[in-house]
Amino acid sequence: MTSPVDGPNCPVPHGVYRQIQLGHGSGGKMSAALLAERFLPHFGNPTLTKLGDAAVVDVASSRLAVSTDTFVVRPLEFPGGNIGTLAIHGTVNDLAMMGARAKYLTAGFVLEEGLELLTLDRIIAEMARAASEAGVVIITGDTKVVERGKADGVFINTTGVGEMDAAFMPAPERARPGDAVLVSGPIGRHGIAVMAVREGMAFEAEVESDTANLSPLVELLRGAVGSAVHVLRDPTRGGMASALNEIARAAGVGIMLDETAIPIPGPVSAACEMLGFDPLYVANEGIMVAIVDHDSSELALAALRAHPLGTEAVVIGRVVPEHAGLVALRTAIGGTRVVDMLPGDQLPRIC
Amino acid sequence: MTSPVDGPNCPVPHGVYRQIQLGHGSGGKMSAALLAERFLPHFGNPTLTKLGDAAVVDVASSRLAVSTDTFVVRPLEFPGGNIGTLAIHGTVNDLAMMGARAKYLTAGFVLEEGLELLTLDRIIAEMARAASEAGVVIITGDTKVVERGKADGVFINTTGVGEMDAAFMPAPERARPGDAVLVSGPIGRHGIAVMAVREGMAFEAEVESDTANLSPLVELLRGAVGSAVHVLRDPTRGGMASALNEIARAAGVGIMLDETAIPIPGPVSAACEMLGFDPLYVANEGIMVAIVDHDSSELALAALRAHPLGTEAVVIGRVVPEHAGLVALRTAIGGTRVVDMLPGDQLPRIC
Numbered sequence: 001m002t003s004p005v006d007g008p009n010c011p012v013p014h015g016v017y018r019q020i021q022l023g024h025g026s027g028g029k030m031s032a033a034l035l036a037e038r039f040l041p042h043f044g045n046p047t048l049t050k051l052g053d054a055a056v057v058d059v060a061s062s063r064l065a066v067s068t069d070t071f072v073v074r075p076l077e078f079p080g081g082n083i084g085t086l087a088i089h090g091t092v093n094d095l096a097m098m099g100a101r102a103k104y105l106t107a108g109f110v111l112e113e114g115l116e117l118l119t120l121d122r123i124i125a126e127m128a129r130a131a132s133e134a135g136v137v138i139i140t141g142d143t144k145v146v147e148r149g150k151a152d153g154v155f156i157n158t159t160g161v162g163e164m165d166a167a168f169m170p171a172p173e174r175a176r177p178g179d180a181v182l183v184s185g186p187i188g189r190h191g192i193a194v195m196a197v198r199e200g201m202a203f204e205a206e207v208e209s210d211t212a213n214l215s216p217l218v219e220l221l222r223g224a225v226g227s228a229v230h231v232l233r234d235p236t237r238g239g240m241a242s243a244l245n246e247i248a249r250a251a252g253v254g255i256m257l258d259e260t261a262i263p264i265p266g267p268v269s270a271a272c273e274m275l276g277f278d279p280l281y282v283a284n285e286g287i288m289v290a291i292v293d294h295d296s297s298e299l300a301l302a303a304l305r306a307h308p309l310g311t312e313a314v315v316i317g318r319v320v321p322e323h324a325g326l327v328a329l330r331t332a333i334g335g336t337r338v339v340d341m342l343p344g345d346q347l348p349r350i351c
Numbered sequence: 352m353t354s355p356v357d358g359p360n361c362p363v364p365h366g367v368y369r370q371i372q373l374g375h376g377s378g379g380k381m382s383a384a385l386l387a388e389r390f391l392p393h394f395g396n397p398t399l400t401k402l403g404d405a406a407v408v409d410v411a412s413s414r415l416a417v418s419t420d421t422f423v424v425r426p427l428e429f430p431g432g433n434i435g436t437l438a439i440h441g442t443v444n445d446l447a448m449m450g451a452r453a454k455y456l457t458a459g460f461v462l463e464e465g466l467e468l469l470t471l472d473r474i475i476a477e478m479a480r481a482a483s484e485a486g487v488v489i490i491t492g493d494t495k496v497v498e499r500g501k502a503d504g505v506f507i508n509t510t511g512v513g514e515m516d517a518a519f520m521p522a523p524e525r526a527r528p529g530d531a532v533l534v535s536g537p538i539g540r541h542g543i544a545v546m547a548v549r550e551g552m553a554f555e556a557e558v559e560s561d562t563a564n565l566s567p568l569v570e571l572l573r574g575a576v577g578s579a580v581h582v583l584r585d586p587t588r589g590g591m592a593s594a595l596n597e598i599a600r601a602a603g604v605g606i607m608l609d610e611t612a613i614p615i616p617g618p619v620s621a622a623c624e625m626l627g628f629d630p631l632y633v634a635n636e637g638i639m640v641a642i643v644d645h646d647s648s649e650l651a652l653a654a655l656r657a658h659p660l661g662t663e664a665v666v667i668g669r670v671v672p673e674h675a676g677l678v679a680l681r682t683a684i685g686g687t688r689v690v691d692m693l694p695g696d697q698l699p700r701i702c
Contacts, residue, residue, distance in 0.1 A: 023695025027589030030695050052522065053445035053584070054418035056515060059410070067405035068457035068510055072495045094404035106419035108508045110461070142508075144423045146700060150503040155495075157459045159419055159510035164407060171403065233404070238378030344374020344381050349497060 020115040025145025034143065038120060042128035043107075047139045055139035057104055061163035065100030067091050068159040074349040076119060076153050078197045080189075080209030081285075083156055084127035086351055089211050089285060090236065091160040092134045096215045097232040097288065099169050099222075100162030102134060107141040108157040113148045123154060134213040136160065168222050172250035174230040179319040180297035181255060182290040184217055184310045185210065187240055188268035191282035191347050196271065205267045212286030217310050221290060224303035228296035233289045237351055238342065239281040243289055244327045245341045255327045257317035257339065280329075281342055283350045291319060371466040376496025385494065389471060393479035394458075398490045406490035408455055412514040416451035418442050419510040425700040427470065427504050429548045431540075431560030434507055435478035437636060437702055440562050441587065442511040443485045447569045448583040448639065450520050451513030453485060458492040459508040464499045474505060485564040487511070519573050523601035525581040530670040531648035532606060533641045535568055535661045536561065538591055539619035542633035542698050547622065556618045563637030568661050572641060575654035579647035584640045588702055589693070590632040594640055595678045596692045606678045608668035608690065631680075632693055634701045642670060 023030040040049060047055045071087045092102040107127070111120070131138055189210040196207060214234060221229050231251075235243035240262075248255050264279050272279045286309065292300045297315060304310030327339040374381040391400060398406045422438045439456070446453040458478070462471070482489055540561040547558060565585060572580050582602075586594035591613075599606050615630050623630045637660065643651045648666060655661030678690040 021695070022699050025699065026693065026696035027587070027593055028693040028695055031589075032692075052449060054416040054449045054451060054511075054513070056414060056416050056449065056451075056520075058414050060413070062411070062413075063407060063409050064512075065405040065407050066455060066457060066491055066510075066512060068459045068491055068508070069493045070459040070461055070495050070508060072461060072497050074497075074501075098403060098405045098407065100405065100407075104417060106417060106510050108419045108421040108459075108510070110421055110423060110506055140417060140419055142420045144421050144506075146423050146425075146503060149500060150425075151506075152497060152501040155461055155497075155502075155506065157419070157421060157493075157508035157510075159417075159457050159459070159508075160405075161415075161417060161512065162405070169407075236378070238382075242378055341383075342377065342379040344372070344377045344379055346377075348373050348376065 018117055020111045020113055020117065020145055022113050022145055022147065024111065025143060031143065039124060039141065042124045043138045045137050047137065057139055059163060063164040063166065065095050065098045065162040065164050066159065067094040068157065069094060070155060070157040071351055072155050072349055073194060073351050074152060075197055076123065078194045078209055079206055080193055081211040082123050082126050083154060084123035085130050085211045086285060087156040087158045088127055088130035088134060089213050090351060091158040092136060093214045093234045095160050095162035096218045097234055100164050102136045102160050102162045102215065104139045104161045105131065105136050106159045107138050109143045110151050110155040111143060111145045112151040112153055113145060115153055120154065134215060168227060170229050170232045172231055172247045175247050175251035175253050175291045175319050176230060177253055177319050177321040178294045179230055179291045180294050180315050181317040181319065182292060182297065182300060182313060183263065183287060183316050184304050184313045185287040186263040186265045186312055187284055187287060188264055188272065188279040188282040190285040191350055192268050192271045194350055195347055207267045207271065210284055210286035212309055214286065214288050217288060217304055217307055220303040220307055221300055225292060225296040225300050228293040229290060230293065231291035235284050235289055237283050239283055241280040241327065241339045242341050247291065248327050249325045252324050254320040254323040255317060256320045257327065257329045259329050259331045261314055261316045263312050263314060277346055280339060281346045283347065285351065369468055371462045371464055371468065371496055373464050373496055373498065375462065376494060382494065390475060390492065393475045394489045396488050398488065408490055410514060414515040414517065416446050416449045416513040416515050417510065418445040419508065420445060421506060421508040422702055423506050423700055424545060424702050425503060426548055427474065429545045429560055430557055431544055432562040433474050433477050434505060435474035436481050436562050438507040438509045439478055439481035439485060440564050440636060441702060442509040443487060444565045444585045446511050446513035447566045448585055451515050453487045453511050453513040453566065455490045455512045456482065456487050457510045458489050460494045461502050461506040462494060462496045463502040463504050464496060466504055471505065485566060519578060521580050521583045523582055523598045526598050526602035526604050526642045526670050527581060528604055528670050528672040529645045530581055530642045531645050531666050532668040532670065533643060533648065533651060533664060534614065534638060534667050535655050535664045536638040537614040537616045537663055538635055538638060539615055539623065539630040539633040541636040542701055543619050543622045545701055546698055558618045558622065561635055561637035563660055565637065565639050568639060568655055568658055571654040571658055572651055576643060576647040576651050579644040580641060581644065582642035586635050586640055588634050590634055592631040592678065592690045593692050598642065599678050600676045603675050605671040605674035606668060607671045608678065608680045610680050610682045612665055612667045614663050614665060628697055631690060632697045634698065636702065
């Protein structure tokens, strides 16, 4: 890290920097060195390495899904992952929830002057690992640098292109009365993991973010019950409550949840009680809600449970014809309450 | 702006806010209201209005170009445009420089708490206008909000998908000795326009940014000389010097420029002299470099000059077999100097 590493075409001793400088965003030699030394060793592939203004890719399908997301999580690193993990999983999962198979990603970075290059290295390495594991290729990117105090370390936009198959197109408006509402695993881990490190809280058991690529679960569901999968959704920002409300509104149906069925890890429950949070509104980054035809729900559960990410999959409720557009919860003591969307944030900067 | 405008599904009086609040990034009701009241009235189209996790689009070509760019220009508004104009033109132009026809754009916003909503409105309106004029559809988007002091007003990522045609694929590595180097118009206006407002400088004549959609120029060139167009490049960040250096390296050729031929507006020259800048390194957002077969250069010039953006198109140099990888300039007084890439920034935060 302390000796100049530049060749004859790059007389600026980039290797002696330990932090991002404004010049790294110039489009000049320092930008080129940052790219060559930090990004390409991890992301390098024939398409990206061409470094054109755009990447050229071939697609087999004439129907594509496109998704974009900017990640601004604070802090940049947390138990279970970092902003780079989220940036890959978030966009791959958004495509998977449409029934699309993610193929290509773009990556746009806003770097704050003064960012430690070792921090950037860890983020990039984690992005590369997550992308490789998910089978997606980072085909083009962009880096900008802003002055100290004009950003917060790193913001990352990823935009993904996935291939669609007309035979498998789950969509929020396809939820129908009678459908079963499944969740693939326990909720609330990502939000609590980030909050704990942000606020310096220590719990008896450390909570790790659940950040994960959900595509394998989608493939298993698709193989097992195909078009009986009506809706898929990853309940990220706004949590389970917001995701289900959006589905209820889009389909014009009611959703009735069974409080005792919702899997909430003990440490998440404890943290939520301490902080006054409702776990239904806490962000997740590695679980999904699947709304499936009632007759296929057992097969769907079995398919999810066959994968390590889905061992705790359960039915948490059902779609009902009553209270269209609303989500309700039958509580442990037998009452019923409405689970509304929150107006604003329980936990800002969570993804 | 001062009366609540929300319907029964949105009890939060979003309309009373004049500035972005953290809750606007929550994924809850405030986010939904921001989208419904600010973005959709301008960007609304059947694909975007579905508000899924991803957009689904049909493509005719099996070969696509994908480009991503994050815009961090300071200040957000300047003579001739704003960050929204740049965010559309920048990505559409990057696709056009690959010979691709831009079809779809995604838009990802990072908003700083406290941003004036009227400022956001102007940015969004300008994005919508520029997108419509360029014939591209904004199919999906994302908004995040960070605390005051953790960003700088607005950062915008746009990612574009364009359709390719194998018969027209200009690329930097295709420059060949003998080719003519054309520029479509006078250089340096964007960088100086932004710098002038940032530094509160007044010149005798106000310099306006040249920000523009370059696709019509590309279509004219393609129609006139087709595959005789070897390279297209828009010299943005880093200016003409950086763009030409990248081409010289990619193709392993030399480029010899004629200083007296390079069109530099008087006010740009004057500002550069005052500030100690070299106009060859100042960013442009609405001109392009075209490297074309020598035999087609007159036809190419005529095609460019037929469009209002290209009336001042000229030949500024040629590709040479000597000094491979380097750009040189024959000066007005008859000398020759190397035009190197800058290590860092002449003007940071220019796009």
